[in-house]
Amino acid sequence: MKRKLITCYLLLFTAFTFAQEKSLNSPDGKLALTVKLTDGKISYTVLYNNIMMLEDSPLGLISNVGDFSKELSIHSTENNTIDKKYKQDRIKQSTINYEANELTITLYNKEKQQIEVVFRISNNDIGFRYNLPQFGETASCIIEKEITGFNLPEETTTFLSPQATPGIGWKRTKPSYEEEYVPDEPSSTPSKYGQGYTFPSLFHVGNNGWVLVSETGVSSKYCASHLSDGTKEGVYSIAFPQEGENNGFGSTTPAISLPGSTPWRTITISNNLKPIVETTIPFDLVEPLYEPSQEYKYGRSTWSWIMWQDNSMNYDDQVTYIDLAAEMGYEYILMDALWDTQVGYDKIPELIKYAQSKGVDVFLWYNSNGYWNNAPQGPKHKMDNSISRKEEMKWLQSLGVKGLKVDFFGGDKQETMKLYEDILSDANEYGLMIIFHGCTLPRGWERMYPNYIGSEAVLASENLIFNQHFDDMEAYNACLHPFIRNTVGSMEFGPVLLNKRHNRTNDGGTTRKTSDIFQLATAILYQTPVQMFGIAPNNLTDVPAFEIDFMKEVPTTWDETVFIDGYPGKYSVLARRHKDQWYVVGVNAQKEAIKLNVNLPMMAGKDVKLYSDNKKSEPQFSETKIKNSGSVNLTIQPNGGIIITE
Known part of the structure; x- marks a missing residue:
């Protein structure tokens, strides 16, 4: 019982x-x-x-x-x-x-x-x-x-x-x-x-x-x-x-x-x-929070600050970078911090008009600051409240400015989330795209906000200028981002620094440890719809012409992304498709060259362009044909890269 x-x-x-x-x-x-x-x-x-x-x-x-x-x-x-x-x-x-x-x-x-x-x-x-x-x-x-x-x-x-x-x-x-x-x-x-x-x-x-x-x-x-x-x-x-x-x-x-x-x-x-x-x-899991006020155009941009720094924010240097954008066929120039004082509110309309005459549109930098930190660069106190923000944006719209890069936010509180949303929603009313810098991670914002472009929220390219440690670690970090930061949202990194030395004259400052082909590969590896590239005017003549030709044609939006191979922090190989054209890129952070056999069915039987490094990390360009099976043997040098494109 x-x-x-x-x-x-x-x-x-x-x-x-x-x-x-x-x-x-x-x-x-x-x-x-x-x-x-x-x-x-x-x-x-x-x-x-x-x-x-x-x-x-x-x-x-x-x-x-x-x-x-x-x-x-x-x-x-x-x-x-x-x-x-x-x-x-x-x-x-x-x-x-x-x-x-x-x-x-x-x-x-x-x-x-x-x-x-x-x-x-x-x-x-x-x-x-x-x-x-x-x-x-x-x-x-x-x-x-x-x-x-x-x-x-x-x-x-x-x-x-x-x-x-x-x-x-x-x-x-x-x-x-x-x-x-x-x-x-x-x-x-x-x-x-x-x-x-x-x-x-x-x-x-x-x-x-x-x-x-x-x-x-x-x-x-x-x-x-x-x-x-x-x-x-x-x-x-x-x-x-x-x-x-x-x-x-x-x-x-x-x-x-x-x-x-x-x-x-x-x-x-x-x-x-x-x-x-x-x-x-x-x-x-999310839906748009409002309708776009217009069709926004994405693309490539030059950017003087990354290599020429604060002193480049003057009228003549910005003309130089406008001309570089026009030469490259780029859609934009980013005029970074201090334009309000070193170019001036009275002269910036003339500079914008010059850019537009060259077929180049403009992004302008702003400090988000009200009271949350001590970042000194201007313009300040233009984005932190609705009255000044709308007045500024109305003026920017009248000049034909297409986007803003807003910097130096204060954290993750609901108060700060409201500021991000207010900037985005106000900017949409004036036809402005928004990039955030010194900021939080985007959380579904590409779908929620139709004029949102991307956020930094990563140890971005500016750190390559500031400290040699980040140059030493550049390949390692690049082999992390596709698996972590960039997999959940657009990453405003500012890639492709072709100077060997990170200063205006390419002869001082921190030293780049990665190869040219590695740098070109990051234009594909890092995803954001408006890329502020770190190329400099001297690169038009001091790197091989095939590198500049590649950078003239590289897209910034993608219809498909396919993981090929990799391990976080060691190496990464990705394929991305823009319209009918595929790009396969790989980078290697290890101390030895890696040899991989990968399957690229999207390129099977096709004639392709191959960008790679030799054992001395010198850039090489060739044309080849992918086997009908799609099987490809790749060798990626340490701190190096590889690119295959149709």
Whole structure:
């Protein structure tokens, strides 16, 4: 009799446990999400090909109107399918077909207040967020803490960039997402500043695969987040901005109107790096927030500041770079910081008119500053409030300026997110494209804001001028970006520095360690729809003509991106297609040349141009034919590159 009672109890317990679990699979069945409620707490696990990639990971949040982290019960669940086709002209792929399975779990807390957790799972990608209804007459709330975590298996190593302490760095401009990555670091290693890690965050789960964690859909309605330091068990949690960001102004916790939603947390998972590099999940989960006021034109730009620095911001030097843009057939010139005083508000219209007479349009630099750091460059106090901003933008529109590069932001608080959105939405009204610099990571913004172009949020090319260390590490960093930073959003790097020495006369300053072909390859490797290239006027005569010819023809928008081969921090080989033309590029950060056999079906049987380095890192150009099988043997020299194009 006792044995029968035990058997009945076990059956009841099993049924109860089953009732508290809900599973959701990707369309191809390889990615499996299980959500469960245990002792009133909700969590999730993720398997890929039946291998655990995320262990029991917490969910929930705490608000000032209710605690949704404990004593929860499942009220209902609902399943849907998502089939969305859209076009996007500023990311790694122009036509996207997003297919996903959706699960909405409605929970009640002990006060019978409701919260929904919405999961969408596509092949290799998971997105989830929280929805809160209005609670009676309570039409807003503060999210005091997000419990959301990511529990990585014990064998995991990390590729993470630390979140900087607010107010450190040059003129107190950090955090600006410009910290260095540590490759294959043991999980749960404390971060450099003790402030956790920035998105996106890449994890290598032993021999089992890869996990990329980030977020998307962050607007003025929420703050941007990052990851906490990992616990000893390997749990990394959502962390809100720090008190000192934005010079201490604004709340570290987000406020939302009700009904309302949090941003999407995103996870990309695979047993190989191809889905990590090719993911479109930051854009799949969001929608445009407003219509474009006009059709925006993307392209290439010259930029005097990167090589000639502050003193080049004068009328004559800008004419030189306008002429360089015209010679190269480029669409734009960027006139960087200090134009307001060193060219002057009275002379800049004349300079813009000269550029337009040469078929070159203009981007102008602005300091975002109100009060959040001490960055001195002007123009200042033009972008930080709506009155001055709209007045300035109306004037810029009258001159035919096409875009702005806005610099030196203060952090990730909701207050700062609102400033980003206000600049973008106001600029659209005046037909202006926007690039952000000294800034946060973009989070789905290419799709959300039609005039958004790109963000720095990386150790960009300016650091090659400032410090030899970054020249020594240039190839290593280049072999990280396609897998981490640039895979989730447009990256305004300012690539292709063909001077051997980084100064005006090519004979002083820091020394470039990478080859010319490596530099050309970064024009393809780094994705953003308006590229501010670092070429200088002297390059028209002091590098081989085939390099300049390549730079005259290189596109900046892509219809398709395909990962070919690579490992973060070691080497990277990508293929990108612009219209009917394919480009395959590779770069190598290792101390020895690498020999690869790769399959390029998109070029099978075709005549192609080959750009490569010899053993002395000297540039070479030849023409060849790809085998009908598409099989190609590649040799990429250390600190070198390779390019194959039709």
